[in-house]
Amino acid sequence: MRTMELDILERSRHWCGEDLSPWLCTIVRAVGSSPRPVGSMLCCLASGEQVGSLSGGCVEEDLLERIQQGKIDRKKPQIVEYGVSPEDNEKLGLPCGGRLFVLVQQLDQTDISWIEKAVAAIQQRHCIERRLNLETGATETAHVEHFTHLMQDTDSLRQCFGPKMRMLLVGAGQLAQSLAELALAMDYEVLVTDTRQATLNQWMGPEVPLLQGMPDDIVRAHAADSFSIVITLTHDPRIDDMALMEALNTDAWYVGALGSERTTEKRLRRLRALELDESAIAKLHAPVGLAIGSKTPLEIAVAIMAELTQLRRGSVSEAP
Template identity: 40%
Template sequence: MDSVDLNVLRSVLEWRRAGQGVTLYSVVQTWGSAPRPPGAMLALREDGMVIGSVSGGCIEDDLIARLHDGRLPQDGPPVQWVTYGVTREEAARFGLPCGGTLRLTEERVGDPAWVAELLARCEAHEIVARELNLGSGEVLLKPASKTDVLSFDETTLRAIYGPRWRLLLIGAGQLSRYVAEMARLLDFEVLICDPRKEFVYGWEEQHGRFVPGMPDDAVLSIETDERTAIVALTHDPRLDDMALLTALNSRAFYVGALGSRVNSQKRRENLAQLGLEPQAIERLHGPIGLHIGSHTPAEIALSVMSEIVAIKNGIDLLQKKPSQVTAQVSA
């Protein structure tokens, strides 16, 4: 779940607890090209205030207009359907790509207890399935796995929610600042660990949260899971390798370390001497980043985040070959 979804649900909870009426829209199906994927959400408050997005903007305008001109049902079934883009004229009117069609659920939110529970479970880094009965409006929350996807069978909508993706940076140097900024723009929760007090100056709280202790302790303390990436950027093996020894045996979906090809090979040999199993060492990304000819800190940060996002999205990195690795600062 990204922060847009989290903010939608937080607002739904706040508005309902304040006694305000809320209609929750969810993208259920798309045909052809569509601006937002299935699962995207928008909450509409009874006074027309909105949060979230289900399109590029035109459909949001129409949903607000439905409220103000009386087209939004105030009674009847708690869940109804809204479809946009069936005709060419409608697609043009709402800014949908040629042939694009969008189907939404229109759900009147009653008791917000399920919203509070869902948010709490996401904050606890659980993956949760929300099952919405389209006839009764009843909501059930059940455990889910990272491979589950949104589904519906015309009677039940099963949507998957989970914690935000996280990035733990080992080291608070200049490169880490660029990586942190890009990661935040990409909606990662940024965590930083650096026991060297000299590097902490100038970091603002909004740039990321510092995790105290040594790098190996930090990897353990954040309860690393399948939605966590860990990148070692200190260029000091006494710190980087401490983190890697623990991270490579964790459930992190990405573990990488800064360094040239030569230094990356030396690091792998060192990790083997320290007792790390070969299958764990094979998980290490190093040199890190996609090949974009990067040289400056900002370019290297872009390269690193491109690789992390690609792996997060299930892209096979065939373009990254031993002869085409990202240019890195040598040790």
């Protein structure tokens, strides 16, 4: 599945190849509330064509105007600050007190190499770090094991590119439909699997890949790396346990199982009876989701996405 980041990079590569000298704009710092998170990118041409987003549109318009008027340095990256006054915030639609720091750099054909490496990293599901010299505009790349936050100081920018989180939902019921909707809206890639073709045929959720097959095979083939999330939802031990046995022995970043405390205790006993290592069992998040008293499928889906958000925002080696 495509991501906005991948679209931006591929469009940048195309424009560089056409010698159109695109401008890459990246949020490198935010103070207070911001419409987009740090690391968000926009690539544009002086003619006005653009891809990506930094705000609701006003920051993009102002940057384009500055570029067209020749107010942005073409020779080296430049940081443009927004939100320095209440009037500025109101004009640009920024939250009160919010400030954005946007790094603007004009690209050329020499940038194609690092862009292609970043595109390959996303497509091949590994991480690469771009190290930009802010004085010269020169870029180097290095493979890194984990996704890291964007870091910027007076001399350099370090920006990580990698795959989006892939969520494999085991069980194609109503909860999976609600969870898939939320996960897609929050920029996760979603796959749904079920051993029962009749259940897959009744899928009424968003358009996502529907995979019929044995759950352990599906996990092994599609959700075994450190950018993967596996969540079992069927309540059928014959399906869920098979998926969990495989997932807990992979590098999957998160493995969760739906069920009550009582159901979870039974599940843990079964996993131990199957001689699953205790270190693997300790990786299981069950009952899945934050304990917010959720009952309906949508409420449970909210609880699950809330837990994932909490873990990702609090993790040192945060996934993308």
